[in-house]
Amino acid sequence: MGAESEKWVLMVTARTPTNIAVIKYWGKRDEKLILPINDSISVTLDPNHLCTTTTVSVSPSFVEDRMWLNGKEISLQGGRFQSCLREIRARANDVEDKKKGIKIKKEDWQKLHLHIASYNNFPTAAGLASSAAGLACLVFSLAKLMNLKEDNSQLSAIARQGSGSACRSLYGGFVKWIMGKEENGSDSLAVQLADEKHWDDLVIIIAVVSARQKETSSTSGMRDTVETSALIQHRAKVAYTFDAGPNAVMITRNRKTAALLLQRLLYNFPPQPGTDLDSYVIGDKSILEDAGVKDIKDVEALAPPPETKDNIVGEKSKGDVSYFICTRPGGGPVVLSDEIHALLDPLTGLPN
Numbered sequence: 236m237g238a239e240s241e242k243w244v245l246m247v248t249a250r251t252p253t254n255i256a257v258i259k260y261w262g263k264r265d266e267k268l269i270l271p272i273n274d275s276i277s278v279t280l281d282p283n284h285l286c287t288t289t290t291v292s293v294s295p296s297f298v299e300d301r302m303w304l305n306g307k308e309i310s311l312q313g314g315r316f317q318s319c320l321r322e323i324r325a326r327a328n329d330v331e332d333k334k335k336g337i338k339i340k341k342e343d344w345q346k347l348h349l350h351i352a353s354y355n356n357f358p359t360a361a362g363l364a365s366s367a368a369g370l371a372c373l374v375f376s377l378a379k380l381m382n383l384k385e386d387n388s389q390l391s392a393i394a395r396q397g398s399g400s401a402c403r404s405l406y407g408g409f410v411k412w413i414m415g416k417e418e419n420g421s422d423s424l425a426v427q428l429a430d431e432k433h434w435d436d437l438v439i440i441i442a443v444v445s446a447r448q449k450e451t452s453s454t455s456g457m458r459d460t461v462e463t464s465a466l467i468q469h470r471a472k473v474a475y476t477f478d479a480g481p482n483a484v485m486i487t488r489n490r491k492t493a494a495l496l497l498q499r500l501l502y503n504f505p506p507q508p509g510t511d512l513d514s515y516v517i518g519d520k521s522i523l524e525d526a527g528v529k530d531i532k533d534v535e536a537l538a539p540p541p542e543t544k545d546n547i548v549g550e551k552s553k554g555d556v557s558y559f560i561c562t563r564p565g566g567g568p569v570v571l572s573d574e575i576h577a578l579l580d581p582l583t584g585l586p587n
């Protein structure tokens with residue numbers, strides 16, 4: 236470590252998207268390496284609406300690896316975090332920052348400690364794939380900090396060991412996680428099928444019914460399914476649009492259909508009185524304009540959908556949905572080089 240003073244802090248900040256599977260991963264053949272029992276396919280969601288931002292830093296003054304998630308310190312002792320840290324450190328290379336006079340040798344990474352701060356701009360552990368964006372961002376940002384030469388597909392095999400669905404967040408657009416055959420998991424990785432421009436007017440509407448932490452994690456839910464369901468192998472031909480939580484994800488083929496769907500959703504699920512439209516529909520608000528809804532009064536004035544059976548208007552479910560997120564396919568991980576985005580102080584390496 237060639238720096239004259241041992242006070243330096245070197246850091247990298249990155250932003251990584253979340254993803255929603257259309258052919259779901261559900262069930263593992265290896266719990267430790269996180270190897271799935273089927274291929275899965277997902278759409279990466281626009282990071283402007285849903286994303287994780289992570290700052291990773293290294294300094295000779297750090298005495299242990301530490302992590303803060305959404306402002307609270309969490310333990311890095313879990314096997315999954317440890318697997319990712321071990322796999323990345325094993326591939327680390329020499330790093331030199333001439334401006335700051337910092338030189339880190341490949342072998343130094345084994346003894347240097349890390350400080351990590353991460354922030355999800357959407358509910359954590361609520362079935363909106365926070366582990367996917369979170370673990371992908373951790374792996375991606377550490378790979379940049381430690382100058383790994385691996386491409387995103389190879390990095391996806393490391394992120395996979397943090398959380399299965401995380402491997403698909405290493406790419407934008409439409410992504411396949413190939414289940415692979417090898418026992419050591421080396422061929423269980425993500426590849427991009429098409430980038431985010433491929434299906435430009437695809438719209439994804441998420442009805443957030445509950446942003447509370449769910450009672451059953453995906454890890455234990457899929458373990459129970461594998462242990463108890465005789466139909467599990469058949470399930471993997473079915474595509475559906477609910478993730479492992481109460482929040483419905485609706486994928487529409489174009490903006491016109493999305494606008495019609497949003498009208499019906501707002502008609503049937505109006506907000507509690509006093510809610511403003513800006514906080515009830517977040518993300519890509521242009522779909523609201525297409526739906527002819529500019530104001531909360533326009534929601535109240537929506538006519539019953541024409542297909543309403545025998546013109547019998549059912550009861551509206553006021554307040555059952557907390558809010559809607561309108562989003563679309565988005566790009567993959569990026570490094571945020573402007574220090575303004577950093578979640579750690581550049582001098583102390585502690586959360587801002």
Ligand SMILES: Nc1ncnc2c1ncn2[C@@H]1O[C@H](COP(=O)(O)OP(=O)(O)OP(=O)(O)O)[C@@H](O)[C@H]1O
Nearest residue numbers: 287353359360361362363364365366369452453479
């Ligand atoms: N930004 C982050 N950085 C690191 N780890 C994270 C981050 N966000 C979430 N996690 C980890 O992921 C866990 C939540 O994963 P879990 O699978 O239970 O929920 P989810 O990913 O939000 O939902 P689902 O996988 O069903 O879509 C958290 O408890 C935490 O350990």
Ligand SMILES: C[C@@](O)(CCOP(=O)(O)OP(=O)(O)O)CC(=O)O
Nearest residue numbers: 256259260398399400453454478479
């Ligand atoms: C329903 C799903 O979102 C399940 C995601 O499960 P996780 O990737 O969170 O599970 P672990 O690998 O145990 O961390 C389907 C999917 O994303 O394919």
